[in-house]
Amino acid sequence: MAKTSMVERESRRARVVKKYAAKRAKLKELIRSPKSSPEQRAAAMAALQAQPRDASPSRQRKRCAITGRSRGVYRKFGLARVKIREVANRGEIPGLAKASW
Secondary structure (H helix, E strand, O other), X not given: OOOHHXXXXXXXXXXXXXXXXXXXXXXXXXXXXXXXXXXXXXXHHHHHHHOOHHHXXXXXXXXXXXXXXXXOEEOOOXXXXXXXXHHHHOXXXXXXOXXXX
């Protein structure tokens, strides 16, 4: 099991990302737009940098839904490799079976 504080930190980051998503998208569009003036672009970049660090989606990390483990997490299942093996062996994931040839 991961530390509770780490799991809570990730959930807080997710809330912050969601809160600032629309504002970030607007600022990024203004920065990318060829129609915006250099002054507008500079102001948008400054506003984007003034936002909290955790507002950036790239700071989020996928975690296992059961254990909170941060490494070896498969996107398709949302579980760590260890838990996928356990759950699959019990037959709880439809269509997933151990390979045998």
